[in-house]
Amino acid sequence: MPPRRTSSLQSVTLRDVAKSSGVHLSTASRALDPAKRHLIADAVVSKIVAVADRLGYRRDPVAASLRTRRSKLVGVIVPDIANPVFSPIIAAITETLSAAGYSTIVADGGQDRKRQSALVGELIARRVDGLVLATVRRDDPILKECLNEDLAVVLVNRTDDSDRVSSVVTDDNAGMRLAVDHLVELGHRQIGHIAGPAHISTGHLRRQGFEEAMAARGLKYSERAIVEAAAYEREAGEMAAAELLKENPKLTAIAAANDLLALGAYRAIAAAGLSCPRDISVVGHNDMPLADMVEPPLTTIRIGPREMGHDAARLMIARIQEPNGAVKRVVLSPSLVTRTSTAAPKQ
Amino acid sequence: MPPRRTSSLQSVTLRDVAKSSGVHLSTASRALDPAKRHLIADAVVSKIVAVADRLGYRRDPVAASLRTRRSKLVGVIVPDIANPVFSPIIAAITETLSAAGYSTIVADGGQDRKRQSALVGELIARRVDGLVLATVRRDDPILKECLNEDLAVVLVNRTDDSDRVSSVVTDDNAGMRLAVDHLVELGHRQIGHIAGPAHISTGHLRRQGFEEAMAARGLKYSERAIVEAAAYEREAGEMAAAELLKENPKLTAIAAANDLLALGAYRAIAAAGLSCPRDISVVGHNDMPLADMVEPPLTTIRIGPREMGHDAARLMIARIQEPNGAVKRVVLSPSLVTRTSTAAPKQ
DNA sequence: CGATTTCCTGCAATCGTTTGCATATTTTAC
DNA sequence: GTAAAATATGCAAACGATTGCAGGAAATCG
Numbered sequence: 001m002p003p004r005r006t007s008s009l010q011s012v013t014l015r016d017v018a019k020s021s022g023v024h025l026s027t028a029s030r031a032l033d034p035a036k037r038h039l040i041a042d043a044v045v046s047k048i049v050a051v052a053d054r055l056g057y058r059r060d061p062v063a064a065s066l067r068t069r070r071s072k073l074v075g076v077i078v079p080d081i082a083n084p085v086f087s088p089i090i091a092a093i094t095e096t097l098s099a100a101g102y103s104t105i106v107a108d109g110g111q112d113r114k115r116q117s118a119l120v121g122e123l124i125a126r127r128v129d130g131l132v133l134a135t136v137r138r139d140d141p142i143l144k145e146c147l148n149e150d151l152a153v154v155l156v157n158r159t160d161d162s163d164r165v166s167s168v169v170t171d172d173n174a175g176m177r178l179a180v181d182h183l184v185e186l187g188h189r190q191i192g193h194i195a196g197p198a199h200i201s202t203g204h205l206r207r208q209g210f211e212e213a214m215a216a217r218g219l220k221y222s223e224r225a226i227v228e229a230a231a232y233e234r235e236a237g238e239m240a241a242a243e244l245l246k247e248n249p250k251l252t253a254i255a256a257a258n259d260l261l262a263l264g265a266y267r268a269i270a271a272a273g274l275s276c277p278r279d280i281s282v283v284g285h286n287d288m289p290l291a292d293m294v295e296p297p298l299t300t301i302r303i304g305p306r307e308m309g310h311d312a313a314r315l316m317i318a319r320i321q322e323p324n325g326a327v328k329r330v331v332l333s334p335s336l337v338t339r340t341s342t343a344a345p346k347q
Numbered sequence: 348m349p350p351r352r353t354s355s356l357q358s359v360t361l362r363d364v365a366k367s368s369g370v371h372l373s374t375a376s377r378a379l380d381p382a383k384r385h386l387i388a389d390a391v392v393s394k395i396v397a398v399a400d401r402l403g404y405r406r407d408p409v410a411a412s413l414r415t416r417r418s419k420l421v422g423v424i425v426p427d428i429a430n431p432v433f434s435p436i437i438a439a440i441t442e443t444l445s446a447a448g449y450s451t452i453v454a455d456g457g458q459d460r461k462r463q464s465a466l467v468g469e470l471i472a473r474r475v476d477g478l479v480l481a482t483v484r485r486d487d488p489i490l491k492e493c494l495n496e497d498l499a500v501v502l503v504n505r506t507d508d509s510d511r512v513s514s515v516v517t518d519d520n521a522g523m524r525l526a527v528d529h530l531v532e533l534g535h536r537q538i539g540h541i542a543g544p545a546h547i548s549t550g551h552l553r554r555q556g557f558e559e560a561m562a563a564r565g566l567k568y569s570e571r572a573i574v575e576a577a578a579y580e581r582e583a584g585e586m587a588a589a590e591l592l593k594e595n596p597k598l599t600a601i602a603a604a605n606d607l608l609a610l611g612a613y614r615a616i617a618a619a620g621l622s623c624p625r626d627i628s629v630v631g632h633n634d635m636p637l638a639d640m641v642e643p644p645l646t647t648i649r650i651g652p653r654e655m656g657h658d659a660a661r662l663m664i665a666r667i668q669e670p671n672g673a674v675k676r677v678v679l680s681p682s683l684v685t686r687t688s689t690a691a692p693k694q
Numbered sequence: 695c696g697a698t699t700t701c702c703t704g705c706a707a708t709c710g711t712t713t714g715c716a717t718a719t720t721t722t723a724c
Numbered sequence: 725g726t727a728a729a730a731t732a733t734g735c736a737a738a739c740g741a742t743t744g745c746a747g748g749a750a751a752t753c754g
Binding site: 058062083084087088091094105121123127263266289290296 | 640
């Protein structure tokens with residue numbers, strides 16, 4: 001087995017394999033492609049395979065990609081890599097995808113639309129086979145861009161209003177109802193809601209869930225019992241909660257659209273000289289990492305991020321393999337996890 | 348301006364640009380490459396550029412990559428994407444890299460060496476221009492693999508024992524001294540250490556820092572005052588702390604090699620019927636996201652993850668551009684952030 | 695004004711695969 | 725035993741860029 005080159009142990013190409021096996025390039029190519037292998041006689045296949053791994057051949061994905069226009073690469077765009085909520089989702093996506101032979105390239109989309117758009121363009125240029133978006137707004141121009149280029153798209157965690165594309169989300173509406181029901185059962189009647197941004201599906205649906213749950217319980221609430229936070233951030237939550245407390249003196253509980261918002265509420269409550277859960281109960285949403293370690297440990301709604309990621313990856317693979325299949329929307333059931341940020345109202 | 352194809356708005360290639368500008372392919376290529384542009388007459392350049400963006404030309408990175416053997420792609424391997432400590436580092440790396448025209452592909456290396464090795468192989472096959480590793484052990488075979496393939500490597504947060512490759516870390520030793528000094532100044536004398544895994548540089552150096560700081564203060568400590576956690580995880584921290592408390596009844600403070608370990612210690616302390624900081628002070632390390640929101644808010648050592656990421660990216664870019672430049676090791680200064688998990692020992 | 699040098703631009707090979715088509719070769723059918 | 729069908733392989737053209745080399749035009753020089 002003569003080493004191919006005196007230089008470093010770089011690139012043994014298909015040509016080398018073919019030459020060493022005494023067959024044509026194209027035959028080697030086919031023998032090495034599981035999907036084409038049946039075209040070649042078994043004996044020849046096994047010889048080529050043997051030679052290939054004796055030589056340590058590895059297919060060059062770049063060259064292959066140039067020819068086939070697909071890359072075995074999928075892009076994942078999140079609004080904020082540093083946000084712990086997305087970590088397990090990303091992890092699960094890459095896991096499942098990599099098991100199927102895909103590499104993922106995750107990018108931080110940020111808030112800026114132009115940057116997002118540029119990002120998408122760049123990923124498309126790199127021939128990603130698909131894009132999973134965790135950033136999407138309810139009516140998102142980026143999404144149209146993607147669809148114009150007709151590449152596989154799946155939405156995760158957040159969805160858009162049209163039904164043009166596959167997605168996996170939790171039942172946000174139901175999740176919030178769970179939260180409100182929990183509070184009501186503890187005895188709360190004066191409940192406030194820190195809503196997420198209305199242009200994001202989670203914000204919209206959770207608010208809706210809040211309203212429905214209150215109505216179903218026959219509870220009245222004023223307009224001022226709902227304050228929309230500017231963003232899913234702690235500071236925004238703090239501001240919203242402060243306003244809630246000021247405008248609704250009799251409030252005994254707050255249902256927040258998100259854990260970070262809930263943590264912001266903790267601050268506002270302390271700043272108002274109150275205490276959670278003694279004066280105000282708080283329930284969050286998402287059960288993000290460390291939600292159990294804050295003080296008080298946060299009662300929240302678990303959305304199963306890993307399952308979400310796995311499903312998203314599966315949907316993506318399906319879509320890549322069958323670009324014109326039906327769009328699928330999987331919605332997972334959320335569950336309540338009770339910790340100590342909620343308690344019966346005092347009295 | 349005739350649209351090139353009746354089909355979708357896909358790929359206008361260099362050929363199209365050349366044809367439309369009435370020049371040769373190669374001329375167009377040069378005109379569009381900032382580094383070669385000077386070879387072409389200014390008038391021609393501007394015509395070509397004009398045509399290029401009238402047609403909406405975008406260079407195909409795949410084709411370019413095939414020819415040039417470089418990809419404008421860099422890989423980032425972390426031990427655990429879901430670990431919040433790495434989030435800001437990753438975010439900072441991608442930011443800086445993307446500003447320089449590089450895309451990043453983030454992969455979760457996990458614990459398994461074979462999987463890591465396969466991952467590296469795959470990234471190399473994809474022609475990444477460089478790899479930043481946050482996973483590395485003090486003596487890591489993966490690293491050798493990378494160096495054999497001679498691609499640019501930079502280590503972040505953790506480093507290896509040899510000086511073969513550029514890295515950016517914090518002064519882990521100094522960080523731990525900061526922590527111990529803080530405890531000593533509060534009046535603690537009986538201090539325990541939850542060490543990180545010894546095969547990781549941070550674990551090793553922080554332990555060393557602990558020992559040096561204690562010695563410098565003239566404090567004695569028994570062997571049993573240091574217990575090594577099996578991994579940087581909460582459960583491991585809990586077990587280690589439990590042992591520490593059992594073996595050292597007079598302990599009044601614990602310096603943990605990492606925030607997650609510190610949080611584990613919280614549990615062990617509560618389980619022992621003690622309270623932090625009243626009975627036992629705890630100081631963590633890293634100041635990871637939400638360290639301020641746990642109870643009690645964690646006194647810890649800030650390592651400047653964003654700066655670390657930025658520097659790593661810069662080092663990477665430098666290395667790619669000058670593969671044989673000197674290896675650089677930047678070490679950042681940690682700082683103490685005081686919260687309420689530390690207090691003077693009760694008498 | 696002829697000889698050099700400098701400046702531009704074109705030619706064509708190359709990067710490593712994949713794949714439609716054509717050409718053996720073998721098998722099956724009649 | 726021959727025609728038809730099936731099977732196995734080779735041929736060569738892509739995919740879309742980059743770049744060493746060479747040659748023509750223009751500029752510089754003596």
